[in-house]
Amino acid sequence: MxxxxxxxxxxxxxxxxxxxxxxxxxxxxxxxxxxxxxxxxxxxxxxxxxxxxxxxxxxxxxxxxxxxxxxxxxxxxxxxxxxxxxxxxxxxxxxxxxxxxxxxxxxxxxxxxxxxxxxxxxxxxxxxxxxxxxxxxxxxxxxxxxxxxxxxxxxxxxxxxxxxxLTGGQPLISQTLRIVRGEGDIAGPLGVLAQKYPDLSMGSYPFQKDGVYGANIVIRGTDEGAVATAIAELSEAFA
Amino acid sequence: MxxxxxxxxxxxxxxxxxxxxxxxxxxxxxxxxxxxxxxxxxxxxxxxxxxxxxxxxxxxxxxxxxxxxxxxxxxxxxxxxxxxxxxxxxxxxxxxxxxxxxxxxxxxxxxxxxxxxxxxxxxxxxxxxxxxxxxxxxxxxxxxxxxxxxxxxxxxxxxxxxxxxLTGGQPLISQTLRIVRGEGDIAGPLGVLAQKYPDLSMGSYPFQKDGVYGANIVIRGTDEGAVATAIAELSEAFA
The missing domain is CATH 3.40.980.10 (MoaB/Mog-like domain)
Known part of the structure; x- marks a missing residue:
């Protein structure tokens, strides 16, 4: 629901x-x-x-x-x-x-x-x-x-x-992975992951600070295990 | 316009x-x-x-x-x-x-x-x-x-x-008066002032900090003289 x-x-x-x-x-x-x-x-x-x-x-x-x-x-x-x-x-x-x-x-x-x-x-x-x-x-x-x-x-x-x-719902679990790469390098693997886990929402929030470029990737969903698995796979892709 | x-x-x-x-x-x-x-x-x-x-x-x-x-x-x-x-x-x-x-x-x-x-x-x-x-x-x-x-x-x-x-308009002039009174005491005189100056917009933004209650009254308009006059009248009302 x-x-x-x-x-x-x-x-x-x-x-x-x-x-x-x-x-x-x-x-x-x-x-x-x-x-x-x-x-x-x-x-x-x-x-x-x-x-x-x-x-x-x-x-x-x-x-x-x-x-x-x-x-x-x-x-x-x-x-x-x-x-x-x-x-x-x-x-x-x-x-x-x-x-x-x-x-x-x-x-x-x-x-x-x-x-x-x-x-x-x-x-x-x-x-x-x-x-x-x-x-x-x-x-x-x-x-x-x-x-x-x-x-x-x-x-x-x-x-x-x-x-x-108020009637609440299932709390959203969210995990963030900070990746120090251009967002254009992250986008490909992240898109593949988003298609693999259609029940999770994945957002990319780029930053640039002191000459360092990267993005915080936030993965959200109600299934804590799925969020953790997806974060682990993303982390491995950029290890 | x-x-x-x-x-x-x-x-x-x-x-x-x-x-x-x-x-x-x-x-x-x-x-x-x-x-x-x-x-x-x-x-x-x-x-x-x-x-x-x-x-x-x-x-x-x-x-x-x-x-x-x-x-x-x-x-x-x-x-x-x-x-x-x-x-x-x-x-x-x-x-x-x-x-x-x-x-x-x-x-x-x-x-x-x-x-x-x-x-x-x-x-x-x-x-x-x-x-x-x-x-x-x-x-x-x-x-x-x-x-x-x-x-x-x-x-x-x-x-x-x-x-x-962009095509700009007349810049809005704004002046603020800080009044250390309950907003309920400010409201009456402020309402009278707002009726007297229908071309000005007057907002009351209450604060409470360290036990002190009051409100910042912001008067805005495109006529700098009118804004200054209204602020002066308000200030006098609470002198």
Whole structure:
């Protein structure tokens, strides 16, 4: 049985303008791979309602699970929750369960739960809340879409809340062989090996550093023995 | 007149599996922003022909310029060139101009131009080559799609070859104000400011470090004076 699939939607002008280097994609990719869930596509869109709604619909239809990152804070540019409601034809307003979480948190901190902070309690009516142990304002799950904060520490905590709820697949085993040869010399034997082991995926990632050329060959698959055998054969071919 | 738009397509399992942290998106975003070209969307897809073809078509139709990264090397998993030909209904084969570049390079290096290396001369018939000063194997431009290598040093060299060929827009001026307050306290005044200056874009990027909470407020626009005035007003509101 093929592994479950996932897609990610990163929302935020700060990535597209080059101001911020994405960290959440890299983190989520690693967590999903460990759980045997295949991350198949990532999209990054700006803080633009029609772009967000279109991407949510396309990814929700195309993959088993979708994770979004960004746009659920208290400021005017945080429009993700409203876009999710629109994408699924749901209504959205301040919800009592989310408001209670925020009220308890800000009362303890002696901070006013003002109108801006209350925006973080705007959740689509049919969504389920996702726990945020870092800064309390919850994420939420709507159909197969998990909506999470963009701040990396909060994103990671929400991913930790989500992972046990997902159905995993067979974890992918991966082994890497570093070959100090031009990729053009590696390609022939590697292609033969890829045909011999159609259930394994083989990738070649060339490097050039301090005048040394070569490639890291990564062989991935769910059968640990097959991965080890293929790596051994490749290693022998370049001994 | 609005700025020209761009999209990026990153091709490669290594990003989606969490093995490699993307560097090209961050680099390209910065270069395009400097040139006044708005990067509107990025997609990351795996080494899968139908996913690549569909993404190329969608992005090519939706944006002025598209840049792809990855999948043009000599190994069996490098399928980008064939996918571009398919996306635009063009034929593809080893082209004499690209072969000549490779032949001269490998002859000088005393390296055999074998079948695998010749794959890098497979270019769609209607494409224009993009210069690769690092490792010679060319990228290419097909309609509005610029096809580039995934190795960051090569990608960056190809971007340098491409940038002078693009029509730029008004460069975006951006100023940042660091405010050590909860984002919920910043949101109100920031929202008022955003309504007062509809031509400026204002983003709030919260941080929490060593127990200090705050947000970097970034104000962007093409009118340097307006950006400076808005930053000054925001600064005064939190003095």
């Amino acid at each position: 093929p592994n479950p699939t996932a897609a990610m939607l990163v929302i935020g002008d700060e990535i597209l303008s080059g101001r911020t280097r994405d960290a959440n994609m890299y983190y989520l990719a690693g967590e999903l791979t460990k759980a045997g869930i295949d991350l198949k596509e990532v999209r990054v869109v700006s803080d633009d309602a029609s772009a967000i709604v279109a991407a949510v619909r396309a990814l929700s239809e195309g993959f088993d699970t979708v994770v979004t990152s960004g746009g659920i804070g208290p400021t005017h540019d945080d429009i993700t929750a409203d876009c999710i409601a629109e994408a699924f034809g749901d209504t959205i307003d301040i919800r009592d369960d989310a408001r209670a979480l925020l009220a308890a948190h800000y009362e303890k901190a002696g901070t006013e739960l003002n109108a801006a902070r209350l925006r973080m309690a705007r959740i689509p009516s049919k969504a389920t809340l996702i726990d945020n142990p870092v800064s309390v304002a919850p994420g939420f799950k709507m159909e197969n879409v998990h909506v999470m904060a963009g701040v990396p520490s909060v994103f990671q905590a929400m991913v930790a809340s989500m992972m046990p709820t | 609005p700025n020209p738009t761009a999209a990026m397509l990153v091709i490669g399992d290594e990003i989606l599996s969490g093995r490699t942290r993307d560097a090209n998106m961050y680099y390209l975003a910065g270069e395009l922003t400097k040139a006044g070209i708005d990067l509107k969307e990025v997609r990351v897809v795996s080494d899968d022909a139908s996913a690549i073809v569909a993404a190329v078509r969608a992005l090519s139709e939706g944006f002025d310029t598209v840049v792809t990264s990855g999948g043009i090397g000599p190994t069996h998993d490098d399928i980008t060139a064939d996918c571009i030909a398919e996306a635009f209904g063009d034929t593809i084969d080893i082209r004499d101009d690209a072969r000549a570049l490779l032949a001269a390079h490998y002859e000088k290096a005393g390296t055999e131009l074998n079948a695998a290396r010749l794959r890098m001369a497979r270019i769609p018939s209607k494409a224009t080559l993009i210069d690769n000063p690092v490792s010679v194997a060319p990228g290419f431009k097909m309609e509005n799609v610029h096809v580039m290598a995934g190795v960051p040093s090569v990608f960056q060299a190809m971007v340098a070859s491409m940038m002078p060929t």
